[in-house]
Amino acid sequence: MVNRSLPKPLRLKKLSQQIKENPFLTDEELARGYRVSIQTIRLDRLELGIPELRERIKKYAEESYAQVKSLQGQEIIGNLLDLELEKSGLSLLEITEEMVFQKHRIARGHILFAQANSLAVALVDAEVALTGIARVSFQRPVRLGEKIVAKAVINSKRGNKYNISVTSRSENEVVFLGDFIIFAVEHKEGTR
Amino acid sequence: MVNRSLPKPLRLKKLSQQIKENPFLTDEELARGYRVSIQTIRLDRLELGIPELRERIKKYAEESYAQVKSLQGQEIIGNLLDLELEKSGLSLLEITEEMVFQKHRIARGHILFAQANSLAVALVDAEVALTGIARVSFQRPVRLGEKIVAKAVINSKRGNKYNISVTSRSENEVVFLGDFIIFAVEHKEGTR
DNA sequence: CGAAATTTTAGTACCTGGTACTAAAAATAG
DNA sequence: CTATTTTTAGTACCAGGTACTAAAATTTCG
Incomplete structure (x- = not known):
C-alpha cells in the first residue's frame, strides 16, 4: 500500500x-x-x-x-452528404480533438470556415474553383463532439463568378453563416 | 538491361x-x-x-x-514573429504539403483564413476571445512552399468588441486581406 | 484456517526487421 | 589484365515483443 x-x-x-x-x-x-x-x-x-x-x-x-x-486529394472538409452540382450541397463535420483549443474545447475559428468554404467550392463545376471574397458570421461557439451540418446553395452566377451561401447547424441550431464569391478558373490564375 | x-x-x-x-x-x-x-x-x-x-x-x-x-495548445496558426497586445502582431506561415490540394498545389481557402484569424484573436487581451464576423478577400492563389507573413492591427475597440484588420503577404505581395470582429469573453458564452 | 482460484512473476523458444561486421563473388574501369 | 567498386551472402547480435509453460505469491471463500 x-x-x-x-x-x-x-x-x-x-x-x-x-x-x-x-x-x-x-x-x-x-x-x-x-x-x-x-x-x-x-x-x-x-x-x-x-x-x-x-x-x-x-x-x-x-x-x-x-x-x-x-486530405490532399479530398476537396471537402467533412463528409459529403449530398451534392447537386451548380445548385446545392450538404456536408457533415464532427468536431474532433485536433480541431479545438485544449483550454476550453471550443473549435478554432477556421474550422467552420473550412467546412463551409470547401462545400461552396465543390458546388462549382470547374477544373479549379477559387475563393475570391468571403463574409462569415459565427453565431455561437461550437465544441468538441458536436456534429455540424453545412448546407450550401448557389444564389447566383455571372460568367465564371458564383455567389454562394452556406448555413451550418448543430442539432438544428444555426451556428455559422457564410457568403462566398467563388471563381471558376480554367488554367490561368485569377483572383482567388 | x-x-x-x-x-x-x-x-x-x-x-x-x-x-x-x-x-x-x-x-x-x-x-x-x-x-x-x-x-x-x-x-x-x-x-x-x-x-x-x-x-x-x-x-x-x-x-x-x-x-x-x-496545435492543441497553440493559439497561433503559424509562427508568431511579433506581438503587442491590444495593438498589433506579426506571424509567419509556411505552406506545407497537407495545406494544399494534391491536384494543383494551391493552398486551401481556410489556410490563410486560419493564420489571419488566429493572429487577430491573439491580439485580444482576454481569457477567451471569439470571432463574431469576418470579411476576407483572397488576392491570388498561394502555393506549396510559399512563406506567408500576416500582419494584424487593431483598428478600434468598443467595450469587449474589437475591430481587427489582417494583411497577409508572400514576398511582399499582398495575397490576403481580412477584417474581423472579435469579442472578448470572460466566462459566459457570447457570440463568436 | 486451508484449499481453490486468481494474479503475478519468470523462463524459454521464436518472431520481425533490422545493424554491424567479415568476406567472397561479380561487375566495372583504366 | 589488375585494381577498384559494387553486389551478394553469412554470422552474431539487437530491440521489443509473442506464445507458451510453469512456479510463486496473493486473494478469496467455505
Whole structure:
C-alpha cells in the first residue's frame, strides 16, 4: 500500500488511459511506472486488447499518413452528404480533438470556415474553383463532439463568378453563416 | 538491361524518392522492387543516410503526434514573429504539403483564413476571445512552399468588441486581406 | 484456517526487421 | 589484365515483443 502497486482493476483502467494518451511507451517503462513485472503489463495489454509498441506506432503513423494523403486529394472538409452540382450541397463535420483549443474545447475559428468554404467550392463545376471574397458570421461557439451540418446553395452566377451561401447547424441550431464569391478558373490564375 | 536492375546512381535517386513518398516499405519489398539483394538496399540506405523502417515509422508518428499536441495548445496558426497586445502582431506561415490540394498545389481557402484569424484573436487581451464576423478577400492563389507573413492591427475597440484588420503577404505581395470582429469573453458564452 | 482460484512473476523458444561486421563473388574501369 | 567498386551472402547480435509453460505469491471463500 505504501509504495506498492495498484489493485488490478484500477491498474487496468489507468494503463488503458495512459497508453491511449501516449502510445510511445514500452512495456518496460510501464512496468517500472506501475511497479509490476513486464509480464504483468503484457498480460494486462492482452486483456485490454492493446497491441504492442511497434504495432501501436505503426497504426498511428499509418492513420496519420492516410489522413494527410486523403486530405490532399479530398476537396471537402467533412463528409459529403449530398451534392447537386451548380445548385446545392450538404456536408457533415464532427468536431474532433485536433480541431479545438485544449483550454476550453471550443473549435478554432477556421474550422467552420473550412467546412463551409470547401462545400461552396465543390458546388462549382470547374477544373479549379477559387475563393475570391468571403463574409462569415459565427453565431455561437461550437465544441468538441458536436456534429455540424453545412448546407450550401448557389444564389447566383455571372460568367465564371458564383455567389454562394452556406448555413451550418448543430442539432438544428444555426451556428455559422457564410457568403462566398467563388471563381471558376480554367488554367490561368485569377483572383482567388 | 531487359529486366535487370538500374545503374546505382539512378537507383539511389529513385530509392530516396520512393522512401520519402512511402516510409512504410521494408527493405525486402524494396529489394524485390529494384531486383537487387536486401544487403544492397541496406548499403544504399546507409549511403543515403535513410534510417531503417521502424525508425522511420517512429519518427513519422512522433512528429505527427507532436504536431497534434502542439496545435492543441497553440493559439497561433503559424509562427508568431511579433506581438503587442491590444495593438498589433506579426506571424509567419509556411505552406506545407497537407495545406494544399494534391491536384494543383494551391493552398486551401481556410489556410490563410486560419493564420489571419488566429493572429487577430491573439491580439485580444482576454481569457477567451471569439470571432463574431469576418470579411476576407483572397488576392491570388498561394502555393506549396510559399512563406506567408500576416500582419494584424487593431483598428478600434468598443467595450469587449474589437475591430481587427489582417494583411497577409508572400514576398511582399499582398495575397490576403481580412477584417474581423472579435469579442472578448470572460466566462459566459457570447457570440463568436 | 486451508484449499481453490486468481494474479503475478519468470523462463524459454521464436518472431520481425533490422545493424554491424567479415568476406567472397561479380561487375566495372583504366 | 589488375585494381577498384559494387553486389551478394553469412554470422552474431539487437530491440521489443509473442506464445507458451510453469512456479510463486496473493486473494478469496467455505
